[in-house]
Amino acid sequence: MFQIITPLSKILQAKDIDLIGVIDLVKEKMQHLETCDIEFSTVLNEVEEFKKCSINECEDFKPIPHNRIRRVPRKADEIAVDEVIEDPLQNYKIKTYFIAFDTAITQIKERFNEISSDLFKDLSLFSRRRMEEIFNDLNKLPVDAFKVFSDTYSKFVDKEDLKREYVQFIKCYLKIKNIININIVVNAKNHWLLYM
Secondary structure (H helix, E strand, O other): OHHHHHHHHHHHOOOOOOHHHHHHHHHHHHHHHHOHHHHHHHHHHHHHHHHHHOOOOOOOOOOOOOOOOOOOOOOOOOOOOOOOOOOHHHHHHHHHHHHHHHHHHHHHHHHOOHHHHHHHHHHHOOOHHHHHHHHHOHHHOOOOOOHHHHHHOOOOOOHHHHHHHHHHHHHHHHHHHHHHHHHHHHHHHHHHHHOO
């Protein structure tokens, strides 16, 4: 499971992340997690290989003990009988392995649902690369830009006003960014000339 989730976690913690790419990656990882019940046999094979490769005189891998089956008395109105799992590996698979995967899947689905995915699309418009694209060609501003945000906060925000403010923001932001870059270059040249 960590082989699937760790790369996603690292991408989400990066400085300049591509939020649209993250949404696609999350969907891909979700599909992979949902089909991982087949991989339990692979995990067992890896454990067996580890046991074979690391056996020394100091180590002793004991098999999982079979516990006695506890009979739970049935109540008067109960019809169904709980099925008791006798095999310890099957018990681990059901009560630990599947629970871990189900928890991971549930958490990812809660955090990356349709609304949050659409908000990520809106937030991706504030990445430097996207702002430069839209600054160079205003037609690249998506038609559905800020739709979820304006739907959520419709009492306070108008979608068209938000788009207009966004275009004004990127124009100002990129001009300020260029001025800052020019000042850095000029200051570096002045600093270099002082020491010549």
